Amino acid sequence: MASTFPLIVQEHSRVHRAITIAVFVAVALAVYLAPFVLPGFRLNQISGALVLVIAIVGLNLLSGFGGQISLGHAAFFGLGAYTTGILTVDHGVPVVIAMLLSIVVCFCAGVIVGLPALRLQGTYLALVTLAVGILFPTLIRRFDDLTGGSRGLQDISFRPPEGLAYFSGALGRTIWIFWAVSIALALCCLVVRNIMRSGLGRGIVALRDKEAAGVVMGVNRAFVRTVLFGISAAIAGVAGGFFAVINGIITPDSFTLLLTINLLVGMLIGGSASFWGADHRWVRRLLRAGLVVRHHRRSDLRRAVRSDPHRVDLPVPERYRRWVEVFDGKGAQDRARDSCIARPPRRRPTPAAHRVRTGHRRDHRT
CATH class of the missing domain: 1.10.3470 (ABC transporter involved in vitamin B12 uptake, BtuC)
Known part of the structure; x- marks a missing residue:
């Protein structure tokens, strides 16, 4: 049951x-x-x-x-x-x-x-x-x-x-x-x-x-x-x-x-x-209509939002919208979106760019 x-x-x-x-x-x-x-x-x-x-x-x-x-x-x-x-x-x-x-x-x-x-x-x-x-x-x-x-x-x-x-x-x-x-x-x-x-x-x-x-x-x-x-x-x-x-x-x-x-x-x-x-x-869950959410739903939401990580204004999919509203209340979509967006990996600077940034440049003049 x-x-x-x-x-x-x-x-x-x-x-x-x-x-x-x-x-x-x-x-x-x-x-x-x-x-x-x-x-x-x-x-x-x-x-x-x-x-x-x-x-x-x-x-x-x-x-x-x-x-x-x-x-x-x-x-x-x-x-x-x-x-x-x-x-x-x-x-x-x-x-x-x-x-x-x-x-x-x-x-x-x-x-x-x-x-x-x-x-x-x-x-x-x-x-x-x-x-x-x-x-x-x-x-x-x-x-x-x-x-x-x-x-x-x-x-x-x-x-x-x-x-x-x-x-x-x-x-x-x-x-x-x-x-x-x-x-x-x-x-x-x-x-x-x-x-x-x-x-x-x-x-x-x-x-x-x-x-x-x-x-x-x-x-x-x-x-x-x-x-x-x-x-x-x-x-x-x-x-x-x-x-x-x-x-x-x-x-x-x-x-x-x-x-x-x-x-x-x-x-x-x-x-x-x-x-x-x-x-x-x-x-809030008791007085505002028992708003309780299963934990696996939040993981599903993160996977859905991370499908397009480079869009800052990514809307929450409709099938997950009510779960976000129930879980966090007003303004939860923005917080969930900001916390779920995966930042692009940070690129390591090339040796040439590192020398230019730190001021260590070789003088090629003879």
Whole structure:
């Protein structure tokens, strides 16, 4: 009996769409049923973890996809938390509006911090962002009339809407925050995914891989770098706002350098420059319709491509096209073609050419 594994499904087919929809329905169902299965303190822990995931999504956009090292992301996280707390506690602004305003404030702060990225790279940019992250708790303590100093801000709450039985009871607030954080995380992931698939995302990748080539191709380096910092800071501000309403109290000690290190470690373990995680190969195969390919198919592809090794623009044969798309995804045909093209053998120089190249020429004049 022939084995049915590995499962081979062509991308963008009906089966692929059906499996993708089924995965998202399963995730939504798990989120819906979690409050009925888990106790309240577990839901609170999961909500706190999802808040950190939102911040890591923003950091991944900047450091993973953009290649810009940031050691001050805790400052944007804390700025969003304090903006939400100050507007909610001191001025009575609704939490949703306060979070939206915190996104704007963090975006502007990210653009300002991103201006040095136009001149600095690598270690020097990391030192600038590190200075921002270290100075943030000191500034919070300095303006104690506004931020509460070392005592922090208290009584920050996010009450569920009235009249909904699903969010009623003793655990109504915990369930409401869990749902709000889950929806916010999904929206942030969707925003990052759409950005990386747009012209701005292509410019971000171009500047990360080869800045000079990206500038020559017409990428506006100043606009892309500043907007990249701003969007990443805005996503961190969203996480900071939810951090404030989950804990109910915020202090300067919550936004130290240790938080930035935790975010960086989470990004590296989870997989930088990846939507699906560190093990993106098998996760993509599972979530994107089980795209698995037998190894002998790749060898067949190489033999087919090497049939004409001197053509740089050699197209992949039609019978192997879907295997390449399934195996490597978008842009795989170019990578497979470049890796499979056999270079012509290097010719050894003749003795005469060697003497001319090295300057050892005989003088035939008598």
